[in-house]
Amino acid sequence: MAAIEILGLEKTYMVGFWRKRPKRALQPLHLTVEEGEIFGFLGPNGAGKTTTLKMLMGLVFPTAGTARILGHEWTDPEIKAQIGFLPEQPYFYDYLTAHELLDYYGQLSGVPAKDRNRRVEEVLRRVGLTDIRGLQLRKFSKGMLQRAGIAQAILHNPKLVFFDEPMSGLDPLGRREVRDLMEQLKQEGKTVFFSTHILSDAEALCDRVAIIHKGELRGVGAVEDLTSTVQGKVEVIWQGTQIPASMKLLGAECHVTGDTVRAVLPENQQDAAIDALRRERIRLIAITPLRTSLEAYFVEKLQQSPTTAGKTWGTAV
Amino acid sequence: MIPRMVHIASNTFREAVRDRVLYNLIAFALLLSGAAIFVGQISIEIERLVVINLGLTAVSLFGVVIAIFIGIGLVSKEIEKRTLYTVLSRPVRRWEFIVGKFLGLAGTLAVNTFFMAIGVFGALLYVSHKFSKPDALILVALYFIVLEFLIICSLALLFSSFSSPLLSAVFAFLLFVIGSFSDDLRGFATLTHGITRWFATAAAYLVPNFSALNVISAVAHQQPMGSHLILQNTLYALFYTAMALSGAVLIFERRNLK
Secondary structure (H helix, E strand, C coil), X not given: CEEEEEEEEEEEEEECCCCCEEEEEEEEEEEEEEXXXXXXXXXXXXXXXXXXXXXXXXXXXXXXXXXXXXCEECCCHHHHHHEEEECCCCCCCCCCEHHHHXXXXXXXXXXXXXXXXXXXXXXXXXXXXXXXXXXXXHHCCHHHHHXXXXXXXXXXXXXXXXXXXXXXXXXXXXXXXXXXXXXXXXXXXXXXXXXXXXXXXXXXXXXXXXXXXXCEEEEEXXXXXXXXXXXXEEEEXXXXXXXXXXXXXXXXXXXXXXXXXXXXXXXXXXXXXXXXXXXXXXXXXXXEEEECCHHHHHHHHHHCCHHHHHHHCCCCC | CHHHHHHHHHHHHHHHHHCCHHHHHHHHHHHHHHHHHHHHHHCCCCHHHHHHHHHHHHHHHHHHHHHHHHHCHHHHHHHHCCHHHHHHCCXXXXXXXXXXXXXXXXXXXXXXXXXXXXXXXXXXXXXXXXXXXXXXXXXXXXXXXXXXXXXXXXXXXXXXXXXXXXXXXXXXXXXXXXXXCHHHHHHHHHHCCHHHHHHHHHHHHHCCCHHHHCCHHHHHCCCCCCHHHHHHHHHHHHHHHHHHHHHHHHHHHCCCCC
16 A cells, blocks of 8 residues: 555645735645655645645645655545654744643644653653653753754654654754664664755665655655666776776776775776776776766756656656 | 543643743732732721632633633644644544543633632632621622633634634733623614614624623622522523634534644
């Protein structure tokens, strides 16, 4: 069963004060997220990521389309007991302590009274807020609020977790901890859907990603497939600082770093390059196909026209 | 369903307490003790009347100010600060949120009124040295004041569901003022003709009838009150509150939380 099935959700806002005109925030979106995967929803600021998440959470109503979450209609309030949600730049009742906040959310999520305290303590420990559980949230830093936000999202042991920009406001250590937490959630069999514009996080974590730009889905794919795409070039690394003259004739771009040389050249010149190195009795260290980074794909998709992007980059499943 | 509303209500009450809303009781206590001592010294034979009038009016005004200023922020503040996102992404229906918020504010005002009522009876005991049987009527006046608070809370919540806090405060306060003179508005309607009469009558029935809920003067003058008035005012206040809350729910159910 798919964890999330988005079936043509779209959103158009009416903007302007006197003369209202439609502004499309999200084009009809079709997307499926499988159970147990970490799915990255990527796009620059204002791409429509948060609008999509808000529609799935029932905070914003779609102009058209529907969705299914864990096999149920997404409008069914009871399904939300199995969902966790971290909004972007979360803000909470600042007169509450972290413990009180989580207890309140536990009540609203239907966590039984007998289990609540144990669950609250457990998630506080998990996000590293145990020592300040009695501190009012008005005294929390941005990073601590983000941790409290993550805690409330996983408090009721949901099957599916939505994180909107979960790394926002966190220092490098905090970001690492959140990445580890997301990995743990996956190992526990949970589905994680998170939006981000930090591509290194997505590349490190996600099984699959979708790229959205200007409210339009530009493509969906497995990170492994995307980053294994060979660009028709190879990277050759050898010992020393010597660059054989024939290398330049083969069209290689060479860079000397310390006592190694790194050359990038067309894939069809790979054998000729190896021969040239043998002739000069130079020690070859490695030959690897040059892989495309997620960032390169992301930029490419953003620059492509919507139609071209759709043709070259698979379906939304 | 009911437990969720109770949790939202108790959190609203906790917010009011931690925001030091009940500190108004200190100002009220100071005002009333000062007035009781002052009135005790300058009034002859009418100390009781003055203390009841002053005390109950203060209870009403303090409560109305709290009801409006907390009520207008109940929904808009949650949207503005985005605290609502983590509530409505749980199995909480929007109407449960509105009703829970209303119950929390109504509870806060009920507790506030309870402590202020103790103050009124204390001041009365200070000037009269004893309670008499007609003093029980003060409880009826206090009950009507609480009914008044319910209506104002629901109106503040209604305005808060679609308007900014400032406009909500203006609307709620204007309705409170007009509603306090609703008897006069009805009287005016009977004196007019044609379309003016039609509009005046419609307005008189649309605005909350706070005139009927204000029995402070009657209580101070020890005028008897029939049980039919209590029943009538109770039904009226509950109906009006339910209508205003339904309006708030209808608007909020359709609102996009951008």
